[in-house]
Amino acid sequence: MRLSQSASREEVYQALVDEVTTVWGYEELGSLMPTIENTSDALWLLSKEPLDMMGEEPDFLDNAVSRAE
Amino acid sequence: MDLHELTVSEAGKRIRKREISPVELTRALLAHIATVDASIQAWETVDEAGALAAARRREAELGSGGFVPGLLHGIPFGIKDIYHTAGLRTTAGFPVYADFVPSADAASVSRLRQAGGIILGKTVTTQFAFIDPARTRNPWRLDRTPGGSSSGSGAAVAARMVPGALGTQTAGSLLRPAAFCGVVGFKPSYGRISLTGVFPLSWSLDHAGFIVRTVEDAALLLQALAGLGEHAGTVTSSVDAFWPIAAMRDQLPKLILLLDFLDRATPEVRDHVVRVANTFRNAGALVEERSLPWDLAVALAVHRIIMEVEMAAVHAQTLANHLDAYAPLLRSYVRVGQLVPGHAYIKAQRLRRRLRAATETMMGNGNVLLLPTVSSVAPTLETTGDSSFQSPWSLLGLPSISLPSGRDSDGLPFAIQLVAPFQSDRRLLEVARWCEARLEPLPSPLSDQGDSSR
Numbered sequence: 001m002r003l004s005q006s007a008s009r010e011e012v013y014q015a016l017v018d019e020v021t022t023v024w025g026y027e028e029l030g031s032l033m034p035t036i037e038n039t040s041d042a043l044w045l046l047s048k049e050p051l052d053m054m055g056e057e058p059d060f061l062d063n064a065v066s067r068a069e
Numbered sequence: 070m071d072l073h074e075l076t077v078s079e080a081g082k083r084i085r086k087r088e089i090s091p092v093e094l095t096r097a098l099l100a101h102i103a104t105v106d107a108s109i110q111a112w113e114t115v116d117e118a119g120a121l122a123a124a125r126r127r128e129a130e131l132g133s134g135g136f137v138p139g140l141l142h143g144i145p146f147g148i149k150d151i152y153h154t155a156g157l158r159t160t161a162g163f164p165v166y167a168d169f170v171p172s173a174d175a176a177s178v179s180r181l182r183q184a185g186g187i188i189l190g191k192t193v194t195t196q197f198a199f200i201d202p203a204r205t206r207n208p209w210r211l212d213r214t215p216g217g218s219s220s221g222s223g224a225a226v227a228a229r230m231v232p233g234a235l236g237t238q239t240a241g242s243l244l245r246p247a248a249f250c251g252v253v254g255f256k257p258s259y260g261r262i263s264l265t266g267v268f269p270l271s272w273s274l275d276h277a278g279f280i281v282r283t284v285e286d287a288a289l290l291l292q293a294l295a296g297l298g299e300h301a302g303t304v305t306s307s308v309d310a311f312w313p314i315a316a317m318r319d320q321l322p323k324l325i326l327l328l329d330f331l332d333r334a335t336p337e338v339r340d341h342v343v344r345v346a347n348t349f350r351n352a353g354a355l356v357e358e359r360s361l362p363w364d365l366a367v368a369l370a371v372h373r374i375i376m377e378v379e380m381a382a383v384h385a386q387t388l389a390n391h392l393d394a395y396a397p398l399l400r401s402y403v404r405v406g407q408l409v410p411g412h413a414y415i416k417a418q419r420l421r422r423r424l425r426a427a428t429e430t431m432m433g434n435g436n437v438l439l440l441p442t443v444s445s446v447a448p449t450l451e452t453t454g455d456s457s458f459q460s461p462w463s464l465l466g467l468p469s470i471s472l473p474s475g476r477d478s479d480g481l482p483f484a485i486q487l488v489a490p491f492q493s494d495r496r497l498l499e500v501a502r503w504c505e506a507r508l509e510p511l512p513s514p515l516s517d518q519g520d521s522s523r
Contacts, residue, residue: 001410019408028404035401039377039409042370046416049367058418059273059425 013040072097077286084143091143095124111225113150115190123187142185147234150191153266162196175266184293192221201396208514216246217453223250233281241459244471249447251473251482255287259466271379284502288312322500330440362427372464374417381406438488442471446481468494
């Protein structure tokens with residue numbers, strides 16, 4: 001599943017619907033729809049947040065460091 | 070006062086003075102459970118024989134010369150049914166595990182026992198601590214949710230069936246039940262209490278914590294449970310002293326009232342929290358009104374993507390093997406979560422760092438955030454309520470506490486939430502105690518005053 005910063009909310013939603021249909025089957029679509037809608041909204045919001053290649057490393061790296069200490 | 074009305078601290082003091090015995094207290098709580106739990110259904114398993122045997126041992130220890138009792142000596146507790154308990158079944162609300170009996174305690178259960186605590190039984194959890202409602206009812210009104218996922222822990226403490234109970238929070242599973250049930254819920258900084266031996270939901274969001282009735286009890290339990298114990302896991306290595314907590318005579322709290330959450334709350338909750346903030350202001354606290362330094366919708370999206378992907382990683386195999394045993398919402402999240410791209414998860418973890426940095430800048434040195442714990446009073450039973458007021462602080466790993474702060478016109482509890490910087494758990498407890506002293510205590514939901522609103 002591709003997520004570009006220029007994708008519209010509807011495009012992200014449709015991409016996830018297509019993915020769900022392919023993997024879990026069309027018959028599962030109805031029961032999964034509320035989750036699909038909320039998850040695609042979340043993915044779309046994330047896609048709009050710019051991040052540079054450098055800096056702001058994933059948060060869980062800190063947890064790995066604290067465990068190692 | 071009936072023995073089942075005692076808080077953790079009160080019971081501890083009376084046991085150490087030999088005014089009451091652990092056996093008397095345990096029997097009183099068991100009798101109260103037998104009287105009230107048929108309608109509330111807070112308990113998955115009540116371990117009457119095990120609890121009484123442990124109480125007898127605690128009583129005998131008090132009688133032996135030179136014995137130094139632990140912080141929780143002789144006090145019974147409930148344990149959310151996702152913590153492993155040696156010899157006592159642990160179902161996680163999952164029918165496949167209905168007869169699963171762990172051979173060892175979770176690290177935090179082990180610490181509770183080492184401090185002298187007694188395991189009274191296992192409290193009802195929503196399935197695997199997610200959001201599909203469990204059978205437990207709210208003691209204030211049986212047609213309302215107690216919240217979730219620590220549903221049984223919240224209801225049992227509120228109904229005085231036990232003075233304290235362990236729970237967990239991944240989004241809002243400790244503070245929301247505490248708020249809906251009119252008791253104190255405490256989620257420490259991420260990693261402060263070990264999760265070794267607790268069924269995971271989302272590793273980087275899961276927190277161990279507890280539900281009690283006073284801030285002093287919260288400090289006492291944190292003192293007993295924080296730290297490495299016998300296990301390491303993800304526990305932070307530094308352990309502060311949390312109890313006894315200072316009275317804050319010389320320094321008044323600096324609170325930041327978060328307007329974003331007031332705007333999203335029901336008018337009744339918003340008006341109540343503004344009144345509470347004014348009460349604190351009139352008592353000398355510095356209360357500054359501010360907006361979040363980030364978009365709440367983005368923070369909730371980041372939390373959702375991280376939780377969904379980690380849930381999928383935890384549950385994908387078990388779901389494939391036991392599809393029909395899964396609750397609908399959990400099944401749905403795990404299925405969709407398996408399809409979220411890896412780069413979206415990593416991006417969410419990077420944005421999480423950004424949100425944390427902005428929050429730390431806003432909080433500065435010593436500021437504590439003030440907001441409603443929940444957007445409304447307890448809703449009806451088809452939901453466990455809205456987690457959007459609690460989950461940002463789970464996402465950021467910040468310590469948070471919910472205090473009961475009043476009741477609405479129907480008698481249902483209101484609650485305020487306080488949030489402190491990472492690892493400032495002690496500071497949070499000090500401020501919470503100051504605030505608690507300026508709030509009217511709630512009656513028991515089963516007392517005449519509470520009962521009139523049912």
